[in-house]
Amino acid sequence: MSIIPCVPFGSAFRAVLWTCAFLPVVASAGESGVSLERRMLRDAGDGELDAFSLLDAAVVANGIDSFDDCRRWTRIVDDAASAMAPRVEPIEGRRDRAAVLLAAMHKQLLRGEYRAECTDLQKTLSTGNYNCVSATIVFHALCRRFGIEPVAVATPTHVYTRIVTELGPIDVQTTCPRWFELSADQREAVTPPTAGTPREISDVELIAKVYYNQGVRCLESNRFEQAERAFDRSLLLDPRDALANENLLATLNNWALACCDGEEFEQAVRLLDRGRRIDRTYAAFGANELHVYQRWAQCHCRSGDFESAIDVLRDGASRRPDAPLFRDGPVAVYRMWAKSLARGGRTSEAARVLARALEAYPDQPELVADHGRIESVSAAGQAGTRAGDTRLRAEGPTGE
Numbered sequence: 001m002s003i004i005p006c007v008p009f010g011s012a013f014r015a016v017l018w019t020c021a022f023l024p025v026v027a028s029a030g031e032s033g034v035s036l037e038r039r040m041l042r043d044a045g046d047g048e049l050d051a052f053s054l055l056d057a058a059v060v061a062n063g064i065d066s067f068d069d070c071r072r073w074t075r076i077v078d079d080a081a082s083a084m085a086p087r088v089e090p091i092e093g094r095r096d097r098a099a100v101l102l103a104a105m106h107k108q109l110l111r112g113e114y115r116a117e118c119t120d121l122q123k124t125l126s127t128g129n130y131n132c133v134s135a136t137i138v139f140h141a142l143c144r145r146f147g148i149e150p151v152a153v154a155t156p157t158h159v160y161t162r163i164v165t166e167l168g169p170i171d172v173q174t175t176c177p178r179w180f181e182l183s184a185d186q187r188e189a190v191t192p193p194t195a196g197t198p199r200e201i202s203d204v205e206l207i208a209k210v211y212y213n214q215g216v217r218c219l220e221s222n223r224f225e226q227a228e229r230a231f232d233r234s235l236l237l238d239p240r241d242a243l244a245n246e247n248l249l250a251t252l253n254n255w256a257l258a259c260c261d262g263e264e265f266e267q268a269v270r271l272l273d274r275g276r277r278i279d280r281t282y283a284a285f286g287a288n289e290l291h292v293y294q295r296w297a298q299c300h301c302r303s304g305d306f307e308s309a310i311d312v313l314r315d316g317a318s319r320r321p322d323a324p325l326f327r328d329g330p331v332a333v334y335r336m337w338a339k340s341l342a343r344g345g346r347t348s349e350a351a352r353v354l355a356r357a358l359e360a361y362p363d364q365p366e367l368v369a370d371h372g373r374i375e376s377v378s379a380a381g382q383a384g385t386r387a388g389d390t391r392l393r394a395e396g397p398t399g400e
Contacts, residue, residue, distance in 0.1 A: 253284045
């Protein structure tokens with residue numbers, strides 16, 4: 001006999017990395033006790049960065065919480081820009097200036113190779129490796145130093161740059177050093193395929209992609225708490241990012257399943273509730289709520305604590321009274337409980353358990369049948385005991 005089966009749904013999260021201005025004095029080193037990240041997020045709260053530059057915000061989003069450390073990393077780009085200035089500043093047209101900047105950036109800063117996971121600005125500036133997020137951030141910082149105002153463009157899987165020039169807007173794949181030298185066909189060949197409609201995003205929304213990629217890496221390695229934190233920040237900065245929202249939901253769902261596997265059932269339920277508050281339509285939450293409650297009840301049954309198993313299922317019924325697991329599950333547990341007692345020769349207790357079950361579920365034919373059988377066995381056992389007692393008295397020793 002078993003409780004009605006429920007199949008868990010792991011959420012196949014969309015593990016897609018977006019691989020896709022200089023320091024105005026980072027808010028100041030004051031505000032003792034308030035982290036740089038919190039100050040940056042507060043600065044970004046109105047959708048714009050004021051006290052932090054794009055480069056500052058990217059470094060802080062990647063974990064730097066020291067004013068001096070932040071300056072050390074941003075100074076690398078500042079020094080590179082100063083070295084580029086003699087060649088870049090004499091160029092008049094924005095298109096030609098951007099072309100020289102892109103090539104110089106790859107020669108002096110992004111001198112490594114493309115790595116899908118390389119969003120971290122500190123790693124990019126120390127190793128030269130990059131992805132589309134880190135390359136776009138550095139390129140935008142350089143462009144602004146030389147009077148070019150770029151705009152980031154995002155698709156669900158990629159980020160690139162758009163520049164308005166004398167000849168109209170130009171899209172630039174910042175991960176391609178020779179982009180401006182390529183023909184139209186060659187550009188199409190090296191441009192990553194896009195899914196969804198591209199949208200222009202702000203600096204704040206570009207920083208959201210830093211957090212998004214952190215969340216993907218954490219989710220891939222089952223570091224659920226860190227993944228939730230990263231996706232929360234990503235959505236704080238870019239609420240329109242449907243993929244970040246989807247992966248936040250997958251994080252909570254898969255975290256709940258991991259807790260269930262570790263028999264941390266209450267935590268699993270809390271996580272599913274948290275996810276449902278975000279999106280009640282997310283199908284995996286409902287299916288896995290049943291799975292968690294089933295596993296929770298089964299765990300109590302295995303340890304012989306049938307009372308707690310019934311309490312768990314009744315708690316579930318208060319949430320979803322129409323679910324077959326909660327409607328029929330307690331009956332199955334009562335029957336297992338009675339069967340366990342009967343096997344141990346405790347038929348009277350088994351009968352009482354089934355009688356109690358019939359009070360709660362009077363129309364269950366399985367309970368009626370079980371109760372009848374147990375009552376018969378119990379009555380036969382009691383009759384046999386009385387007959388044995390009579391024989392003992394008749395055959396026993398007499399008094400003097």
